[in-house]
Amino acid sequence: DQQVKQNSPSLSVQEGRISILNCDYTNSMFDYFLWYKKYPAEGPTFLISISSIKDKNEDGRFTVFLNKSAKHLSLHIVPSQPGDSAVYFCAASYYGGSQGNLIFGKGTKLSVKP
Amino acid sequence: KAGVTQTPRYLIKTRGQQVTLSCSPISGHRSVSWYQQTPGQGLQFLFEYFSETQRNKGNFPGRFSGRQFSNSRSEMNVSTLELGDSALYLCASGNEQGFTYEQYFGPGTRLTVT
Numbered sequence: 001d002q003q004v005k006q007n008s009p010s011l012s013v014q015e016g017r018i019s020i021l022n023c024d025y026t027n028s029m030f031d032y033f034l035w036y037k038k039y040p041a042e043g044p045t046f047l048i049s050i051s052s053i054k055d056k057n058e059d060g061r062f063t064v065f066l067n068k069s070a071k072h073l074s075l076h077i078v079p080s081q082p083g084d085s086a087v088y089f090c091a092a093s094y095y096g097g098s099q100g101n102l103i104f105g106k107g108t109k110l111s112v113k114p
Numbered sequence: 115k116a117g118v119t120q121t122p123r124y125l126i127k128t129r130g131q132q133v134t135l136s137c138s139p140i141s142g143h144r145s146v147s148w149y150q151q152t153p154g155q156g157l158q159f160l161f162e163y164f165s166e167t168q169r170n171k172g173n174f175p176g177r178f179s180g181r182q183f184s185n186s187r188s189e190m191n192v193s194t195l196e197l198g199d200s201a202l203y204l205c206a207s208g209n210e211q212g213f214t215y216e217q218y219f220g221p222g223t224r225l226t227v228t
Contacts, residue, residue, distance in 0.1 A: 043219030100162030
């Protein structure tokens with residue numbers, strides 16, 4: 001049973017527009033969420049995280065929104081740039097379980113067209 | 115500060131053989147986690163080590179094992195290799211700071227079993 005789901009395998013966006021990547025989770029014990037970006041032949045790169053005590057976290061062009069009641073989070077990239085083209089993974093964890101065990105979604109491939 | 119390093123980067127083995135992969139975490143990080151990435155299953159958690167002790171284990175057979183040394187470096191071993199073990203093996207290190215916990219990934223070891 002997939003506890004973290006990214007239902008869109010791919011997303012195509014024009015340069016300069018907003019990219020919105022979505023993620024749903026089923027385990028109500030999750031209280032920490034992360035987004036990673038991955039290029040081919042490289043390890044995932046940490047982008048941004050959010051704890052369950054917040055509903056929004058910003059870092060430059062990246063904003064993550066968390067809706068706990070809907071068990072949904074999203075990553076907004078504004079403005080999108082061609083260098084943002086990569087696979088984006090959503091991950092979740094819970095304190096008291098083991099923070100070292102991240103549960104990942106299957107990823108969304110973002111293509112930003114010039 | 116140097117990132118997470120993994121050796122070797124590429125490896126080709128034959129069915130039935132065993133393999134050992136190595137990971138050096140970011141300086142000061144005491145937690146090391148291992149993940150397997152395959153096209154079909156995505157990123158799956160193998161195990162986590164913290165201060166030389168296995169703290170958490172994923173749902174993989176006993177052929178997959180690991181250890182951590184006093185300098186936080188970690189190794190994982192796969193015995194009796196099967197074709198299905200072909201994957202990208204990723205190591206991640208983390209520095210727990212209260213409630214927040216990000217993991218930083220190495221570039222991975224690409225294992226091919228023939």
